[in-house]
Amino acid sequence: MRLPVPLTVRWRRSGLRDMRRLDHQVKGRITAAVKRFAETGHGDVIALQGLADEYRLRVGQWRVLIHFDRIKRVASIHGVVSRDQAYHD
Numbered sequence: 001m002r003l004p005v006p007l008t009v010r011w012r013r014s015g016l017r018d019m020r021r022l023d024h025q026v027k028g029r030i031t032a033a034v035k036r037f038a039e040t041g042h043g044d045v046i047a048l049q050g051l052a053d054e055y056r057l058r059v060g061q062w063r064v065l066i067h068f069d070r071i072k073r074v075a076s077i078h079g080v081v082s083r084d085q086a087y088h089d
Contacts, residue, residue: 005041015077033059
């Protein structure tokens with residue numbers, strides 16, 4: 001996936017709410033992974049099938065759900081869920 005970097009990261013309320021539920025160590029890993037991706041484009045990011053401009057960033061067992069606005073170069077974080085929750089119908 002090729003995105004213009006650096007990206008501006010915006011946390012939606014739902015993403016912040018998910019982060020509040022996590023322990024301190026996990027929050028730090030997720031924050032570092034999001035920052036690294038926004039600055040360098042590096043990370044395990046793939047497009048979600050059937051959803052335009054929706055991606056996920058894998059951080060261990062956690063999935064960061066991201067919506068990209070390519071024109072404004074903004075990554076909006078709208079969810080942080082465990083792997084089990086991310087792929088459950």
